Amino acid sequence: MLKGKAFKFGDDISTDHIIPGKYAYLRSNLPELAKHVMEDADPLFASRVKPGDFIVGGNNFGLGSSREHAPLVIKMAGVKAILAKSVARIFFRNAINLGLPILICNTDDIANGDQLEIELEAGIIRNKTNGKVLTFGKIPDVMLKILDEGGLLPYIEKHGDIKL
Amino acid sequence: MGKTISELILSAKSGSDVRAGDIVVAQVDLAFVQDTTGPLTVRQFRAAKFKKPAETLKAALFLDHAAPSQSREMSNDHILLREFAAQTGAFLSEVGDGVCHQIVAESFAKPGDLIVGTDSHTVTAGGLGAFACGMGSSDVAIALGLGRTWFRVPETFLIELKGKFSKGVNAKDLILYLIGKIGADGATYKALEFGGSGVANVTMPQRLTVSNMAVEAGAKVGIFPADEVTMRFLTEQGRADHYMPVQADDDAVYEKTITIKLGELEPMVAKPHTVDNVVPVKEVAGTKVQQVSIGTCTNGRLEDLKIAAKILKGQYRNLKTRLIIAPASRDILMAATEAGYIETFLEAGGVILPPGCGSCLGLHQGVLGDGESCFSTANRNFKGRMGSPEAFVYLGSPATAAATAIKGEITDPREFL
Ligand code: SF4
Numbered sequence: 001m002l003k004g005k006a007f008k009f010g011d012d013i014s015t016d017h018i019i020p021g022k023y024a025y026l027r028s029n030l031p032e033l034a035k036h037v038m039e040d041a042d043p044l045f046a047s048r049v050k051p052g053d054f055i056v057g058g059n060n061f062g063l064g065s066s067r068e069h070a071p072l073v074i075k076m077a078g079v080k081a082i083l084a085k086s087v088a089r090i091f092f093r094n095a096i097n098l099g100l101p102i103l104i105c106n107t108d109d110i111a112n113g114d115q116l117e118i119e120l121e122a123g124i125i126r127n128k129t130n131g132k133v134l135t136f137g138k139i140p141d142v143m144l145k146i147l148d149e150g151g152l153l154p155y156i157e158k159h160g161d162i163k164l
Numbered sequence: 165m166g167k168t169i170s171e172l173i174l175s176a177k178s179g180s181d182v183r184a185g186d187i188v189v190a191q192v193d194l195a196f197v198q199d200t201t202g203p204l205t206v207r208q209f210r211a212a213k214f215k216k217p218a219e220t221l222k223a224a225l226f227l228d229h230a231a232p233s234q235s236r237e238m239s240n241d242h243i244l245l246r247e248f249a250a251q252t253g254a255f256l257s258e259v260g261d262g263v264c265h266q267i268v269a270e271s272f273a274k275p276g277d278l279i280v281g282t283d284s285h286t287v288t289a290g291g292l293g294a295f296a297c298g299m300g301s302s303d304v305a306i307a308l309g310l311g312r313t314w315f316r317v318p319e320t321f322l323i324e325l326k327g328k329f330s331k332g333v334n335a336k337d338l339i340l341y342l343i344g345k346i347g348a349d350g351a352t353y354k355a356l357e358f359g360g361s362g363v364a365n366v367t368m369p370q371r372l373t374v375s376n377m378a379v380e381a382g383a384k385v386g387i388f389p390a391d392e393v394t395m396r397f398l399t400e401q402g403r404a405d406h407y408m409p410v411q412a413d414d415d416a417v418y419e420k421t422i423t424i425k426l427g428e429l430e431p432m433v434a435k436p437h438t439v440d441n442v443v444p445v446k447e448v449a450g451t452k453v454q455q456v457s458i459g460t461c462t463n464g465r466l467e468d469l470k471i472a473a474k475i476l477k478g479q480y481r482n483l484k485t486r487l488i489i490a491p492a493s494r495d496i497l498m499a500a501t502e503a504g505y506i507e508t509f510l511e512a513g514g515v516i517l518p519p520g521c522g523s524c525l526g527l528h529q530g531v532l533g534d535g536e537s538c539f540s541t542a543n544r545n546f547k548g549r550m551g552s553p554e555a556f557v558y559l560g561s562p563a564t565a566a567a568t569a570i571k572g573e574i575t576d577p578r579e580f581l
Pocket of ligand 1: 265460521522542543
């Protein structure tokens with residue numbers, strides 16, 4: 001079971017909010033890059049997030065660039081899952097490829113700072129702060145297989161190919 | 165039951181009979197990276213213990229986002245990519261050659277191709293009738309190594325075009341109008357397929373502009389049929405042998421159809437900070453801007469520069485507004501020089517940047533300061549996109565950009581026509 005605090009954001013959190021293009025020069029220096037995670041959405045996020053916490057967005061989370069560095073810096077911050085009403089296509093694939101779960105649910109029932117407990121297998125999110133129980137949509141099979149191996153690279157290492 | 169263009173291409177490339185919703189493993193024709201996402205691709209490629217890209221595909225690396233490099237770190241990333249190209253025989257596009265998507269369109273993409281790139285605007289090649297989509301570094305690393313990857317066959321929205329653009333209105337206004345109508349997530353996971361009798365009136369540079377921004381509606385691809393316009397373009401590029409007609413079946417099944425009469429469109433603008441925040445230019449006319457940027461993979465082609473030059477000819481930029489022009493490729497810069505457009509821009513008080521991404525991603529060459537506004541022909545206006553998160557980016561056509569540079573405030577280009 002995953003347990004942590006919710007960091008709540010609004011709709012349309014773009015990859016530029018998550019890791020602005022102006023830091024492209026830091027992309028081969030991941031520890032430095034990671035210091036700027038979510039900077040243009042919440043400049044204090046990097047200093048406040050704790051390993052185990054969750055990012056909670058609204059609609060169309062992760063829209064924009066194909067930069068895999070966006071889910072990568074989120075993962076490096078110790079975030080264990082991203083919850084959103086909907087997620088942009090490339091970001092979704094990138095996060096799963098890095099072994100970072102994305103859970104599609106009605107995030108209106110989660111406020112900033114709420115304590116969440118998530119049972120990934122059971123598909124349940126318990127909001128310990130307001131007592132609500134949420135369910136999330138099924139992750140597509142092929143992505144689940146990749147996620148189960150911990151990401152695309154470990155998947156390929158194990159299977160040597162893409163096996164549907 | 166007939167197939168959409170996406171279903172046809174993914175069927176051909178997977179050697180099976182597929183429909184929207186199916187998951188397939190398909191052969192990739194071209195896999196490419198650029199300089200801000202390429203280094204991670206190379207590291208993932210090596211971590212997956214691949215030695216060389218699969219021989220069945222073309223592999224290409226582009227140094228375009230930081231070109232020339234603005235920092236030691238980016239220069240080191242360029243070194244990494246150059247070394248990878250030298251070791252593996254992958255094609256390398258050097259600093260100053262141009263933006264990846266433009267060079268892919270000029271030199272590589274073919275109708276019916278399956279293309280992946282570590283850049284979300286890989287969709288641009290859909291203008292040529294290719295199924296081209298952006299992916300992350302790990303996905304492209306695996307595609308490079310295996311020569312194939314997995315795809316979910318998308319459902320398709322048919323965008324049926326009718327008629328012709330009226331004066332002062334162009335492809336950018338069309339795609340902004342469409343994104344404004346369906347929303348920045350209106351086509352998430354879907355294919356946008358452009359069709360209808362009006363398609364024949366849309367030139368290849370215009371198609372590339374439209375396909376380029378399909379991703380701003382969340383789409384996986386933005387695809388045009390390959391027709392006579394495509395054949396003419398490929399012939400001009402010396403690639404007539406790369407032509408193959410691509411058309412959806414007459415009885416293809418679409419999730420929905422949106423009809424747009426090109427002649428009824430007017431100049432449009434996307435206001436800060438989302439691309440679907442679209443209004444007609446007249447609603448924001450008079451908004452002061454400190455910078456006008458013309459170029460990028462969206463609107464840095466010769467036809468775009470011609471439109472801007474025609475408006476700027478004999479004019480001077482507003483003294484409080486900087487004018488920055490970045491041609492999308494070396495070939496375009498050379499042709500624009502020969503046609504006199506570059507001289508016009510210089511005489512109008514403009515700055516010419518080397519072919520490449522220029523100021524588009526806020527890395528260098530036109531970064532905005534706090535409180536500044538920019539009118540750009542690019543494809544994104546997210547908060548922080550061009551530097552300061554306190555800056556404002558408005559998106560529109562090259563014609564609107566040129567008129568705006570002259571007046572120093574957002575201006576309907578039809579005033580100058
Ligand atoms: S011009 Fe802009 S949008 Fe196009 S590839 Fe470069 S940074 Fe991306």
